[in-house]
Amino acid sequence: MLKKRLIPCIVIRDNIIVQSIGFSRYLPVGKVEVAVEFFMKWDVDEIIVLDITATRDGRKPNIDLINFFTEKCFLPLTVGGGINSLEDIRNTIKAGADKVAINTAAITNPEIIQQGARVFGSQAIIVSMDIKKNSENKHEIYIDSGKKPTGLDPVDFAKKAASLGAGEIFVNSIDRDGMKNGYDLDLLRMISAAVNIPVIACGGVGKMQHFAEGIIDGRVSAVSAANIFQHIEQSTIIAKAFMKKAGIDVRLISKANYDDFEFDELGRVLKSPKIEEARWY
Amino acid sequence: MIPKDKIVIIDYGLCNLNSVLNALKFLGANAIISQNPEDIASADKLILPGVGAFGEAMKNINDLGLKKVMDEEVLVKKKPILGICLGFQLFAKESEENGLFEGLGWIDSTVKKLNVGPEFRIPHVGWNNIKVTNESCLFEQIPDDNFYFVHSYGYIDTTMKIKTSVCSHGVDFVASFQKENIIGTQFHPEKSHASGLRVLKNFIEYRGETKC
Numbered sequence: 001m002l003k004k005r006l007i008p009c010i011v012i013r014d015n016i017i018v019q020s021i022g023f024s025r026y027l028p029v030g031k032v033e034v035a036v037e038f039f040m041k042w043d044v045d046e047i048i049v050l051d052i053t054a055t056r057d058g059r060k061p062n063i064d065l066i067n068f069f070t071e072k073c074f075l076p077l078t079v080g081g082g083i084n085s086l087e088d089i090r091n092t093i094k095a096g097a098d099k100v101a102i103n104t105a106a107i108t109n110p111e112i113i114q115q116g117a118r119v120f121g122s123q124a125i126i127v128s129m130d131i132k133k134n135s136e137n138k139h140e141i142y143i144d145s146g147k148k149p150t151g152l153d154p155v156d157f158a159k160k161a162a163s164l165g166a167g168e169i170f171v172n173s174i175d176r177d178g179m180k181n182g183y184d185l186d187l188l189r190m191i192s193a194a195v196n197i198p199v200i201a202c203g204g205v206g207k208m209q210h211f212a213e214g215i216i217d218g219r220v221s222a223v224s225a226a227n228i229f230q231h232i233e234q235s236t237i238i239a240k241a242f243m244k245k246a247g248i249d250v251r252l253i254s255k256a257n258y259d260d261f262e263f264d265e266l267g268r269v270l271k272s273p274k275i276e277e278a279r280w281y
Numbered sequence: 282m283i284p285k286d287k288i289v290i291i292d293y294g295l296c297n298l299n300s301v302l303n304a305l306k307f308l309g310a311n312a313i314i315s316q317n318p319e320d321i322a323s324a325d326k327l328i329l330p331g332v333g334a335f336g337e338a339m340k341n342i343n344d345l346g347l348k349k350v351m352d353e354e355v356l357v358k359k360k361p362i363l364g365i366c367l368g369f370q371l372f373a374k375e376s377e378e379n380g381l382f383e384g385l386g387w388i389d390s391t392v393k394k395l396n397v398g399p400e401f402r403i404p405h406v407g408w409n410n411i412k413v414t415n416e417s418c419l420f421e422q423i424p425d426d427n428f429y430f431v432h433s434y435g436y437i438d439t440t441m442k443i444k445t446s447v448c449s450h451g452v453d454f455v456a457s458f459q460k461e462n463i464i465g466t467q468f469h470p471e472k473s474h475a476s477g478l479r480v481l482k483n484f485i486e487y488r489g490e491t492k493c
Binding site (some may be wrong): 001002003005040045070071074075076086093094095096098121123167168196197198221222251252253 | 297299300302303306307309332333399402405407408409410424425427428429431449450471472473474475476477478
C-alpha cells in the first residue's frame, strides 16, 4: 500500500528559516542546514523548501542550498520560490531537486505547468496555491506571497493544473498560517475530490491531531507543516506515532516503539517513550 | 584492505545523476558519472539510473554508441550492473511506453503500463512496501521494507523467475530482480532514505555471489 506522507516544509527567506504567521509576520528560527540534519533522522518522507518571498523580492532558487541538500538528504526534495520559467525548473532539478513547487507563475503563466510536465515529467511539477477566504467568504487564490488576490477559485484552478499536467497540488491556507487551529478541512476535501493527483495539505497545524485530521477528514495524500516541526524535539517521529495510532498507514523508520506513545484527545503527548534513532543508513 | 571497486554511473543525457553519485559518495564508494565508453569498459561495476521516457533513453544510448560497450561489459565480462527505475526497465526486450520501443534486450520481458482502477492514482509516486520473494543480498539488513517509487510503467509479469521482490499499486509488479550480474530495482534507492542507502551499500559490497 502506498503510504500517507509526512512532509516538513522548511520556510525560508533568503537562507534563514522563518516562522510565518498569516503570511505577514516572519520570525527567524534558525539555519536550514541544522534542520535538514534533524529531519534526516526523524522519519520524514520528503522535504519541501519554500523561499516564500523569492518571487516578490526577485530572487531565483538558491542553487548552493539545493546542492547542500542533495549531499545530505537522501529523500525526495521539492524546491519552491522564484520558479518562474522553464529555465528555473531546469536549473533547480539539475542542482538536485526532484520536484519544483510553482506558485505565482502557475497562475500568471499556466503554460509553465504544461511545459514543465512535458520536459521533466508530471511527477516533477507541484502546483502550489496560497488560499484565503475573501470578503464574500469564498476561497480565493492569492499570489505574490499572499498579497495579491486573483479572483480564481482554488477548486477550478486545481482541476486546470491537473489537466495541464501537474503531478501534485500543494494547498496552503493563508487564514490558517501560524494559527495552530488545524487545516482548512473543507477546502482540502473539495480539492481532493476534484482532482485525481495527490494533494498535500499545509497551513494551520498546531497539534499532532491535525495531521490525522488532514488525512482522514481532508482526504489528502500527504500532510505538511512548518512551524510545529521547528519547536518540538523529534516532532516528526511524534507526528508519525500519532498518525499510526489513528490507523493511518505510514512509513516508520526509527527504532521507536510507536505503540508506547500516549496522547490526550487533542493530540498532545502524554507519554513519550525513549526513542532510539535508527542509524539511518 | 580490498581495493575499492570503480563504479561508473552511466550518463545517457536524460536526467540529473547527482543524487545517485552523492549517495554512493556518502557511502564511501569510488564512483564517477560518465558517458565515455572507455570509462565504462574500465569500470568494475555499473549503474544505469534513469528518469524519463523509454524511447528517448534508448535513442540516446544508441546515439552515444553505448549499447555495444554495455553488451560487452555486462553480457560477456559479466560485470555487475544495477539498473534503477527507467534504467531497470531498459534491460527489457521492449517497452510499450508511448509506442513500442526496443530495449537493451537482456531480460526477456515487456515493460507495460500499470493498468489500475480509478481508485488508484498514476503515476505511482511515493513510499510503498515491497515483498521480498527471493533471497537477495540487496535486501540484507534493510531497516524497513518501504521504498520510494516514481513510475507509470513496469514489469507486470510477476511470474518472472528472476524477480527478487514485488510491490502492489492496484496491480502487482516486479520491484526488483536479479539475473546473474544483472540487478535492478523499480524504486529509487538513492531517494529511499535508510533502506535505500542500505541497498546501495549492499550493491557496492556485492562480490558476485550467485545469490546477490
